Amino acid sequence: MNDYQQFIVNIKKKTGIxxxxxxxxxxxxxxxxxxxxxxxxxxxxFFQAMETDQNLFHEFLDRMTINVSEFYRNAKRWEVLEQRIxxxxxxxxxRLKVWSAACSTGEEPYTxxxxxxxxxxxxxxxxxxxxxxxxxISRAKIGIYPERSLQEVPDEVKKKFFTKEGIYYKIDEQxxxxxxxxxxxxxxxxxxTNYDLIVCRNVLIYFTEEAKQSLYHKFNxxxxxxxxxxxxxxxxxxxxxxxxxxxxDTFFYRKVE
Ligand SMILES: C[S@@+](CC[C@H](N)C(=O)[O-])C[C@H]1O[C@@H](n2cnc3c(N)ncnc32)[C@H](O)[C@@H]1O
Numbered sequence: 592m593n594d595y596q597q598f599i600v601n602i603k604k605k606t607g608i609x610x611x612x613x614x615x616x617x618x619x620x621x622x623x624x625x626x627x628x629x630x631x632x633x634x635x636x637f638f639q640a641m642e643t644d645q646n647l648f649h650e651f652l653d654r655m656t657i658n659v660s661e662f663y664r665n666a667k668r669w670e671v672l673e674q675r676i677x678x679x680x681x682x683x684x685x686r687l688k689v690w691s692a693a694c695s696t697g698e699e700p701y702t703x704x705x706x707x708x709x710x711x712x713x714x715x716x717x718x719x720x721x722x723x724x725x726x727x728i729s730r731a732k733i734g735i736y737p738e739r740s741l742q743e744v745p746d747e748v749k750k751k752f753f754t755k756e757g758i759y760y761k762i763d764e765q766x767x768x769x770x771x772x773x774x775x776x777x778x779x780x781x782x783x784t785n786y787d788l789i790v791c792r793n794v795l796i797y798f799t800e801e802a803k804q805s806l807y808h809k810f811n812x813x814x815x816x817x818x819x820x821x822x823x824x825x826x827x828x829x830x831x832x833x834x835x836x837x838x839x840d841t842f843f844y845r846k847v848e
Contacts, residue, residue: 594633598635602638606652608723608776608779611799614798615799617797618655621654621655622634622655656723656724656727660698660793661739661742662741662743664699665824671843672706676819676843680818683787687707688785689707689719689788689789690718690719690786690790691720691721691770691790693721693792694720694722694727695722695727697770698740699790700718700719700772701762701767704766704770705766708766713766721773723774723775723777734761734762734767735759735760738760777794782812784813785814785815786814788818788821789818789821790821791821792821792823793826796823808834811836815846817845817846817848819845819846820844821842822842823842824842
C-alpha cells in the first residue's frame with residue numbers, strides 16, 4: 592500500500608470520511624500542498640502530526656471540503672427553478688419536502704428559502720440543509736456574509752432579507768428559521784425519502800465516477816415520483832434515464848413516474 596492509500600485508510604478510521612471516493616489526482620494535490628506548507632514530507636508524517644494537533648486536523652478538513660459558495664450561484668438557474676420548476680411542483684403539492692445537500696456555509700439553502708417564500712408564507716417554508724463539514728454548518732447558522740457572497744442577489748431580495756452591519760451582511764432571522772442544518776455525509780449516511788426537490792450542486796465534481804453514479808441512484812430513490820434533482824452548472828448527467836431520471840431543463844432532472 593502506498594503512502595496515500597495508507598492515509599486514506601487512516602482517515603477513514605479516524606473520521607468515517609472515505610477519500611477513496613474523491614477524485615484522486617485533485618485531492619492528492621490539494622493535500623500535498625498543505626502538508627508541504629506545514630513542513631511534512633509524507634502523508635504518514637502528516638497523519639501522525641494530525642493525531643495530536645487539532646488545529647492541523649481542522650486545517651486538513653478545511654482543505655479537503657472546499658467550502659466556496661455564494662447566494663444565487665449561477666443566477667439564471669435559480670430563475671429557471673423559480674419560474675418553471677417550482678410552479679409545477681406546487682401544482683402537485685402545497686407542502687414541498689426540500690433538501691440542500693452539501694450546503695456549505697448556508698448560501699444555497701437560504702437562497703432556496705428566500706425563493707420559496709414567493710410561493711408561500713416564509714413561516715411555512717422548511718428546508719433541510721446538510722453538509723459533512725461541521726465548521727461550515729456553524730458558520731451557516733451564524734448567517735453573516737461578506738459582500739462578495741451576495742454579488743448575484745437581486746436588489747429587492749437584498750433589501751428585504753439582509754441587514755448591513757459594517758462590511759458584512761446579516762441574513763433575516765425568519766429566513767434562518769426556515770432552514771434546519773444537520774451534519775450528513777453523502778457517501779456514508781442514509782438518505783431520507785419522499786423529497787419533492789433535492790439541490791446538490793458543486794460537490795459531485797469532486798467525486799469519482801463510481802461514487803457519482805451511486806449517488807444518482809440514491810438521489811433517485813430519495814425523491815418522490817415527479818420530484819426534481821437540481822445539480823451544479825458543470826454537473827450535467829449524461830445518461831439520466833439509466834438512473835431513473837428524465838431531463839426537465841438544463842441541470843434539472845425529474846424522477847420518472
Ligand atoms: C463547493 S461546496 C458547494 C456548496 C453549495 N452546494 C454551492 O453549490 O455553492 C462543496 C461542499 O461539499 C461538502 N462535501 C464534501 N464532501 C461531502 C460529503 N461526502 N458529504 C456531504 N458534503 C460534502 C463540503 O464540505 C463543501 O461544503
